[in-house]
Amino acid sequence: KAGVTQTPRYLIKTRGQQVTLSCSPISGHRSVSWYQQTPGQGLQFLFEYFSETQRNKGNFPGRFSGRQFSNSRSEMNVSTLELGDSALYLCASSFRTGINEKLFFGSGTQLSVL
């Protein structure tokens, strides 16, 4: 079974630009969640999508948004990039049914904002 796939692996952008990151979950997983990982703050939850609906949202500004498609693939968008947005962005998928909440992470997209 293929794992969680994130593209692109690396991105370099300048301040003020916007960026879109993509995440393809494990086949059959309907939940996709996104995380920002930085050396100082660790892993921080951005949002979660389940069956194309945002079910939960972390404490990030509205510049961070996402969506999920009918095939469960998800995209995350960051508009008006700031230097502080430089981070590794990880997505994770899970079944999210019953009590099965195990998260399977992708390799991440390393975003550098110059």
Place this chain on the structure above:
Amino acid sequence: GENVEQHPSTLSVQEGDSAVIKCTYSDSASNYFPWYKQELGKRPQLIIDIRSNVGEKKDQRIAVTLNKTAKHFSLHITETQPEDSAVYFCAAIATGGSYIPTFGRGTSLIVHP
């Protein structure tokens, strides 16, 4: 919201020693506590998890204990090996509620051969 404190931030041990990483959480609604291992340049991977109706869980050299009253849980690694060197993250999740995973800041475990 939930707050998870993880200690120590760095742990250095000799091969064969045991390693213990501790996390405390604040929200009594949290009922699912996974641990992730992230090797350098790789994705986090679930290594063990525990639910609030269980006090301890073991998987070979790895064990997790949970004290619901004190709101803390710990990862125990016995007979450490160099390949155990990685960053370990704990998390606390309230699965019946808003389901927002809160992670600790991570522990960098270094196992010296």
